[in-house]
Amino acid sequence: MVIKAADMLIARRADTRARADFATWKMMAKLNGASALPPEAQTFLESYKALLKQMPEPEATEATIKLMYQAYYGEMGGAGAPPELPVQSTVQAKDNVTAFKRPPTPKKPAGPKGMGGPDAKPRLPVALIFACLVVVYVGIRYYLQ
Secondary structure, three states, X not given: OOOOHHHHHHHHHHXXXXXXXXXXXXXXXXXXXXXXOOHHHHHHHHHHHHHHHHOOHHHHHHHHHHHHHHHHHHHOOOOOOOOOOOOOOOOOOOOOOOOOOOOOOOOOOOOOOXXXXXXXXXXXXXXXXXXXXXXXXXXXXXXXX
């Protein structure tokens, strides 16, 4: 049996779509959102649940994906029976997400509070700043009268 390049392209697209849809539908079912899925998805999930009673989860998953692949292959215009694709590796992909870690807090300067060292800016007390603003305000009011 000769497989055309176009049929192989359709087969790969159908397999990719089947795997993506199944993962999405399975997650929706885990989040109690299966009722919002289309009837086709609900049918595939029911067949998946039936297969889970007969075989382990990885085999049930692959069998359901194969059923979806066959259905998608026909929908996408594939001619005849869908070609066999190489089996995906069952090795789980390593998660490359790293946990967020807070940056270390900066070291507090040694010595009394407010004395940061030779590069530290001198701080003006709030009361002194307020007093200067009052003087400026009174001066402007006096000048304008």
